Amino acid sequence: MSDRDEARPGAPAPAGGPRAPMRFTAVLRTPARAAEPLFAQAPRAWQRMLPYVVVGVFVVSLLPTTITVLTNEYGAGGGWAGALGVTQTVPLLLAVTRPLPAWMLVLAADTIGSVVLIADEVAGHAWPWTPMSIVGYLLLVICLGLRESVRTLIGVWLVTGAVGVVLGFFEPAGVTTTSALLFVLGGAFLAVTGALRGLGDAQQRIAEQESISEAERARRTLLEERARIARELHDVVAHHMSVITVQADSAPYRLPGMPEPVQEEFAAIAASARESLGEMRRLLTVLRSDRANGGDGGGGAAPGGAGELAPQPGIGRIQQLVEATVRAGQPVELSLAAGAAQAASPAVDLSAYRIVQEALANVVRHAPGAETRVSVTHDAAEVLVLVVNGPAARDAARALESSGTGHGLVGMQERVRLTGGTLDTGPLPDGGFRVAARLPLDHPTEDAS
Structure with a gap:
């Protein structure tokens, strides 16, 4: 004997089972509020802290690298290199909670940096997007893909391509063009992360629907069992009511010399009993018709079959x-x-x-x-x-x-x-x-x- 009859069909599978990918995508669900951090609905504390750690590591790594590369490789002045390094990397810290404003700031900083670098020694180097700006931008689009709607992601992708096309009209000689590279990689990252987020949303909706279905299933089971009990109790009570009716009707014949008021009382008892039996039969007809229409209360007998007419x-x-x-x-x-x-x-x-x-x-x-x-x-x-x-x-x-x-x-x-x-x-x-x-x-x- 087990209480597994009451187990929910949607119970979690063991770790590493087929539900492990579902649990992973559930972590990627869209946050409920605009400023809620990524992975805020993750079940474990380390999962909720993971976006902050990853973005922090990227910022700490990219900031000095960007300044060094702009100074040594692109020949930018120390002031411009420091300013561009800060504006291109520090806004990434907003990507965990507000990735869209962070994207606007970073895209503006990258565009200004591309314009500034036109006057410097950029021949033989990547332009308009430097390798460091591409890495930071891809991190940013990952956060966008996990957070924003499909319409927003398409807009971000198209704007990225449009800015690259406009900058292409001012392309210096001898540079390695990276507009198409960022456009393709950005689109791929947005598509993959957006699909993962969408899968997480779908899993959330399925879980919510399963919860509603389970509650409805439990309620239906309870109502069906009560209907079955009502049908069975009808047979029990109907037997006693029939006995009362017969005894009340036969009392004047079994007890001769009964006063008229007493006979009328027995007649009223018999009439009330017959009326109660009629009401019970009408109620039972409704219960059994529901069962015949597919609402089997679990009695195991065919609707209207001999099983329903047999003694309880x-x-x-x-x-x-x-x-x-x-x-x-x-x-x-x-x-x-x-x-x-x-x-x-x-x-x-x-x-x-x-x-x-x-x-x-x-x-x-x-x-x-x-x-x-x-x-x-x-x-x-x-x-x-x-x-x-x-x-x-x-x-x-x-x-x-x-x-x-x-x-x-x-x-x-x-x-x-x-x-x-x-x-x-x-x-x-x-x-x-x-x-x-x-x-x-x-x-x-x-x-x-």
Whole structure:
């Protein structure tokens, strides 16, 4: 027996399993607020700090390198080299939280730097974009791709290409043109990072939809189980109402000489009982028509079939249920107290049977071959139903018993709640499972609702 009936289908897979890429892309989800840092929704602290560390390392590395290269290779003056180095690299620190403003500042600084370098010794060197500016720019477009919308990314890419084309009209002689290189690399980086971010967004939406679907599934399961219980209780209550009707109608014949007012009272009782039966039948028709339209409450019988018309089982039939389970290959030991069926009310009688039925079905489903003990005892106050199983004897589970409701612990909880009892379920240290239900024999009618 296991509580796996209640497990969510979307439970995380083990580390390194097929859900590992999903968890990675979930880190790349679009931040909820404009100034929220990249990876702000990552589950671990080091993942949230990673963008700051990466950008900081790039800035610390690029700033002195840019100044040195501009001074030594491009012949820029110390003042211009320092100013360009700062304006081309320091704005990268904004890329973690505000990549679009950072891109505007860096593009403007790179463009000004290209214009300034026209007057210097740039022949034989990369122009208009220096190698350092290309590295910083690519880091920037990665942050943009993980943050901005597709329309914004396309705009950034086109503006980058347009600035390169305009600068191409002022290209000095003998330089190595890098406009096309940055245009192609920038587009590739934007496409890849934008696709990763989009995948993360899709995974977030799927997770949200799965959460909603799981809540709806749990609610539907609960409603179906309640409808099934209502159908079964109809059969129990209808029997007693029919007895009341017959007794009230036959009272004048069984008790001759009854005064006229008493006969009228019995006639009113019979009429009320018949009216109640009619209302119950109409209600049952609605419940069963819903089931016939596809809302099977888990009873296991065909809609409108003989299974719905058969008498409801009780404690007296647990012996047959256990024998059928044993014949299917499941070792089950039964301890059934004498007189339990007679002491229980119809609702408790039916609930006890269904709890044992569902417990055995779950044992077969989740712990095939496990040693199982079923005990049904009673005293003056309650009926105690206990089903305990050990760990599964085989690795592969086979569906040896299929008559359960299919709703696991939900159905048990609803039936125990109906009778005003208590349910205690949980795993055992040896790998088995235990189900213990206490069903009171004397439960007020109004509590059953």
